[in-house]
Amino acid sequence: MSGKWKITAVSIASIVLITVNIYLLEKKESKVERTVLVENWIKVKKDTITDTIQTNGVIKPVEEYDIYFDTKKNDFKKFLVKEGDAITAGSSLFEYTTTELDAQKADLEAEKTAAEGEIAGIEEYIGKLRSYQATLTSDSGIAGIDESVEKNLSIDLTTSSTDLIKSSFEQEIYKQELEKNSLNEKVKMLDAKLSSIEEQSNAIVTTSEADGVVKNINKNLNNPIISIVSINMGIAGEFSEEEMKKAKVGMTIKASYSDSIKALKGSIGRIHSYPAEEPSLKKENKFPFQALIEPEGEETEPLLVGSKVDLTVITNEKAGVPSVPIEAVHYQKQPYIYKLTKKGYVDKHYIKKGLKAEGKQEIIEGPSVGDVILLKPNVAVKNHSNFITPIEFEKVKVATYKKFTSREKVRYLLLGILEK
Incomplete structure (x- = not known):
């Protein structure tokens, strides 16, 4: 009889438990209906968020x-x-001679020959003038003088006085001496040019x-x-079309390669706006870029041309900003997160998003650093719901349990069972 009684008692208790469950779940504004089991939560942190482009490159000289x-x-x-x-x-690269110099040399030599011929003619003319001048006396004129000489003197030898004729000869000789000196200077200049060309003709060196x-x-x-x-070494690579939308000259880069533990640092120095190959619908366009490497001192080992590197381009970075994991952000018309209040409620808070990268989301407006938020709810959450968390047995103390009233013990036990 006692066995049947036990079975009956268990059956009645089960029916009562199921009935209470159904009632509480179906009842509007039920406390149980609005209680959320929170198993995953996290605090809003002050963090650094870095948006990057991950690509590859090769070590190459900066200039050619x-x-x-x-x-x-x-x-x-x-x-x-x-x-x-x-x-x-300034290092010598190669030697050559120029055919232009040969032509210049021939022209200069011809000019020099002409000048020397003029000098010889002037000297001969001056000699005639001095000879005629020596025959001039106060009593007689000059006999048998060349017509060209007489013409250059610009006087009438038959009617002019002896003093005027002497003066005319002296002026003409002086004039011819000046012309001769001018031609001599010209010959010296031509000799200097010919000497320079001669030196260049031997060997012109390109440096x-x-x-x-x-x-x-x-x-x-x-x-x-x-x-x-x-x-100077740099890094050459190619950006995809999507990466080109984010990449800009001057962005910071970090590169690592197998031959060195220490990362290389630098910046984007050049981005080609035209693809490496002719644009095509059949394949994605690639845009060449070059990154400059910052020198790190004389002790750094020289970079091997052709070494492959893993390249990180930092397109955006914010330090010391409030951030949460991206899975903590939910969406309807606006992005929002669930904040766990000190009074035991789960409240919906709309936020204004900032930079998103590395699995983190910056919060420009919304909960502050240190606030506790719901990371990933297991069920749909209603705004301003109560929440409970799993028991952390290592923190449960018998003394605390004894402080609960009988009603509180039943209430919390029932809530725990129903939530499960």
């Missing part, structure tokens, strides 16, 4: 200089460097305008005849 040679106007002699040579600004390394020498004399790369 091309040297050209005009084979139509010049005659090449020899190279003075080899591929792979390290050079400095480098910057420090670097000789990358390529074209022995067939096709241009560029020499290519020089700078000693």
Whole structure:
């Protein structure tokens, strides 16, 4: 009989429990209906949020200089460097002679010959004048004088006085001496130019305008005849179309590669606005870029050209801002989060979002740093609901339990069962 009584008692208790459950769940404004089990919560933190582009790159020289040679106007002699040579600004690269100099030399020599001929003519003329002048006496005129000489004197030798004739000869000799001196100076100038051309004709040397390394020498004399790369290293890569919308010149970069534990730092120095290949509908366009690497001192090992790097481009960064995990943000017409109040309620708070990256969401307007929010509810949550949390047995103390009244014990036990 006692066994049947126990079965009957258990059955009655079960029916009562189920009935109470149904009643409480169906009753409007039921306390149980509005109680949320909160298993995951987190505090709003002051954090740094960094938005980045993750891509790849390769170590390459920052600049490349091309040297050209005009084979139509010049005659090449020899190279003075080899591929792979390290050079400095002013280093000799190659020698050549120029056909233009030969033409200039011929013109100058012809001009010099003409000037020397004029000097010889003037000297001969001055000699005649001095000879005629020596025969001049006070009693007689000059006999048998050349018509050209008489014409240059601009006087009538038959009617002019002896003193006037002497004066005319002296003036003409002085005039011719001045002309001779002028031509002598011209010959000296032409000799200087010819001497300079002679020196240049022996070997004209082309020099480098910057420090670097000789990358390529074209022995067939096709241009560029020499290519020089700078000693400063950078990182070359390509952005996708989506990355191009975020990337800008000047953005900070960090790069890591297998040969070094220490990360490289720098910034984006150049972004090409035209794709690396002709635009096509069949494939995504890629836009070349170049990142500059900050020098880190003389102790840093030189970077190996061609080394592959993992590149991080920092497109946006905010430090010390309120942030929550992105899964804590919910959406209807506006984004909102659930805040857990000290009075035991779950309240909906609309927020104004800021930067989102790395699984974090910046809060510009909304709960403050230190506020507790619901991370990810297991069920739909109504605004201003009560909440309970799982028992942390390591924090449960018998002394605290004894302080509850019998009614409170039954109430909390029932709430726990119904929530489960």
